[in-house]
Amino acid sequence: AMVMVDPEGRIEIVNEQTERLFGYTRAELLGSKIELLLPKRLSKTHVAHRSKFFADPQTRPMGFGLSLFGRRKDGVEFPVDISLSPVETAKGSYAVAAIRDITERRRSEDTLRKVDERFRDLVESSPDGMVIINAAGVIQQVNGQAEMLFGYGRGELLGKAIEMLLPERFRAVHVGHRSRYLARPQPRPMGAGLELFGRRKDGSEFPVDISLTPLQSPEGGLGVAHVRDVTARKRSERELLLAHLVRAQEEERLRIASDIHDDTIQAITAAGLRLQLLRRQLTDEKQLETLKKLEDTVQLAIQRLRNLMFDLRPPALERDGLAAAVRTYLDQLQVDSGIVGKLESKLSEEPPLETRAILFRIIQESLTNVRKHSKANTVKVRLETAEGGYGGSVEDDGVGFEVDQVQPRAGHLGLAAMRERAEMARGRLELTSIVGSGTKLRFWVPRDAGLMPEAALTR
Ligand SMILES: Nc1ncnc2c1ncn2[C@@H]1O[C@H](COP(=O)(O)OP(=O)(O)OP(=O)(O)O)[C@@H](O)[C@H]1O
Numbered sequence: 001a002m003v004m005v006d007p008e009g010r011i012e013i014v015n016e017q018t019e020r021l022f023g024y025t026r027a028e029l030l031g032s033k034i035e036l037l038l039p040k041r042l043s044k045t046h047v048a049h050r051s052k053f054f055a056d057p058q059t060r061p062m063g064f065g066l067s068l069f070g071r072r073k074d075g076v077e078f079p080v081d082i083s084l085s086p087v088e089t090a091k092g093s094y095a096v097a098a099i100r101d102i103t104e105r106r107r108s109e110d111t112l113r114k115v116d117e118r119f120r121d122l123v124e125s126s127p128d129g130m131v132i133i134n135a136a137g138v139i140q141q142v143n144g145q146a147e148m149l150f151g152y153g154r155g156e157l158l159g160k161a162i163e164m165l166l167p168e169r170f171r172a173v174h175v176g177h178r179s180r181y182l183a184r185p186q187p188r189p190m191g192a193g194l195e196l197f198g199r200r201k202d203g204s205e206f207p208v209d210i211s212l213t214p215l216q217s218p219e220g221g222l223g224v225a226h227v228r229d230v231t232a233r234k235r236s237e238r239e240l241l242l243a244h245l246v247r248a249q250e251e252e253r254l255r256i257a258s259d260i261h262d263d264t265i266q267a268i269t270a271a272g273l274r275l276q277l278l279r280r281q282l283t284d285e286k287q288l289e290t291l292k293k294l295e296d297t298v299q300l301a302i303q304r305l306r307n308l309m310f311d312l313r314p315p316a317l318e319r320d321g322l323a324a325a326v327r328t329y330l331d332q333l334q335v336d337s338g339i340v341g342k343l344e345s346k347l348s349e350e351p352p353l354e355t356r357a358i359l360f361r362i363i364q365e366s367l368t369n370v371r372k373h374s375k376a377n378t379v380k381v382r383l384e385t386a387e388g389g390y391g392g393s394v395e396d397d398g399v400g401f402e403v404d405q406v407q408p409r410a411g412h413l414g415l416a417a418m419r420e421r422a423e424m425a426r427g428r429l430e431l432t433s434i435v436g437s438g439t440k441l442r443f444w445v446p447r448d449a450g451l452m453p454e455a456a457l458t459r
C-alpha cells in the first residue's frame with residue numbers, strides 16, 4: 001500500500017491496496033489524518049515523529065527495530081513494515097509511506113522461533129551430552145551436558161572438527177565413518193558391538209555409548225550424536241563379574257577339598273592298607289624292598305593331598321582357629337621359600353567360621369604374593385580384634401612395587417579378587433608399597449562378614 005501525506009499528516013494520495021489493506025474507501029481516506037491508520041495508543045507519539053521526519057526528510061525504514069502496527073477500520077491491528085521517502089513537489093514537501101502487511105511473515109517467524117526455543121530446551125534438558133555436527137563433521141551446537149562430559153567450554157567446541165572429542169588413535173578412521181554416515185544418515189547406535197571412548201580436554205578417556213540421529217536444517221543435513229558416559233555401568237559390570245568369580249572359586253575349592261578328603265585320600269589309604277596285608281605274605285628281600293618304596297610313595301601322595309586340601313580349606317582353620325592356621329601356613333612358607341614368617345595375634349576371640357575363612361583367604365593370597373614376588377627376608381602377620389570386627393596386616397621387607405600401576409589383567413587377579421572378597425564382606429583393604437623397601441597390606445572385616453547371599457549376586 002502506498003500513502004502520501006503532507007507535513008500536517010493529511011492524506012493526499014492512496015492506492016487501491018491501501019483501501020483493501022485498511023478497509024476504508026478512498027473517499028474516507030483522502031483528507032483524513034494519517035493517524036487514522038494507526039492504533040489509537042500510538043497516535044500521539046506518531047505526531048511528534050512525523051514532524052521530526054519533515055524537519056529532516058530522508059528515505060528510511062520507519063521505526064527501525066520496533067514492531068509497527070496498522071489499524072483497520074474495524075479496529076483490528078496488524079503488524080506492518082513501513083519505509084518512508086520524502087517527495088518534493090511544486091505544492092511543497094510530502095512523505096510517501098510504503099506499507100506492507102507482515103502478518104504472515106510474523107506468524108512464521110514466531111513459529112520458527114518457538115520451534116527453535118523448544119528444540120534448544122530439549123537439547124539442554126537432555127541427560128545425555130549432545131553434539132550436533134554438519135555434513136563436514138564440524139561442530140554446530142553442543143549442550144551443557146556435553147561441555148561437562150568433555151571438559152570444554154562451548155566456545156572451544158563450536159566450529160571445530162568432531163574428532164577432537166575422540167582419542168587420537170580413532171580419529172583417522174572416524175573421518176571415514178562419519179562421512180559415510182552423513183552421506184546416508186539414519187538413526188542408529190554407533191559402533192555396534194565396539195567399545196567406544198571419548199576424550200576429555202585433559203586427555204583422559206572414558207567409555208561412552210553413542211547414538212546418532214540425522215536432522216534436517218535449512219543449512220543442510222546435520223548429525224546429532226547423543227553421548228552417554230558409561231563408566232559407572234562398565235565398572236559395576238566388572239565388579240559383578242568378579243563377585244561371581246570369587247564366589248564360584250570359593251565353592252569350587254570347597255568341593256575339591258571335600259572330594260579329596262572323602263574320596264581320593266580314602267582310596268589311597270585303602271591302597272596303603274592292602275600293601276600292609278601284602279607285606280605279611282612276602283619273604284623275598286628284593287620284593288620287600290620294592291614294597292617299602294611303594295608304601296613310601298603312598299604316604300607321600302597322602303601328605304601331598306593333605307597339603308593341597310589345606311590350601312583349599314585348611315582343616316586347622318576349623319579345628320584350631322585362625323591364628324593356628326596362619327602359623328601352619330607361615331611355617332610351610334618358610335620351608336618352601338626361606339622367608340621367615342612372624343605372627344603376632346591379639347585376637348580376643350575366635351572369629352565365626354565364615355569370617356575366619358575370609359580372613360584366611362586374604363592372608364593366604366597376600367602371602368602367596370609375598371612368596372612369588374617380594375624376594376623378602378621376613379614377613380610379619382598381625383591379627384587383632386577391632387571395631388566390631390577383625391583387622392590386621394601382612395607386611396614384607398621385599399622389593400615393593402608401584403601399587404597404582406597394577407591393573408587387573410588376565411592371569412593376575414589376586415589383588416582384585418582379594419579386594420572383591422573384602423568388599424563382599426563389607427570390609428576394607430589398604431595396600432601400600434614402597435619400591436625397594438617392602439609391601440604392607442592392612443585389612444579389616446566385620447564380625448558377621450559371611451559371604452554375600454546369592455540373591456545379591458543375581459541382581
Ligand atoms: N608383596 C609383593 N611384593 C612385590 N610385588 C607384589 C607384591 N604383591 C603383589 N605384587 C605385584 O602386584 C602384581 C599383581 O598381583 P596379583 O596378586 O594381583 O597378581 P599375580 O600375583 O601376578 O597373579 P595371581 O595372584 O592371579 O596368581 C604382581 O604381579 C606383582 O608384580
Ligand SMILES: [Mg+2]
Pocket residue numbers: 365368369413414415
Ligand atoms: Mg597374586
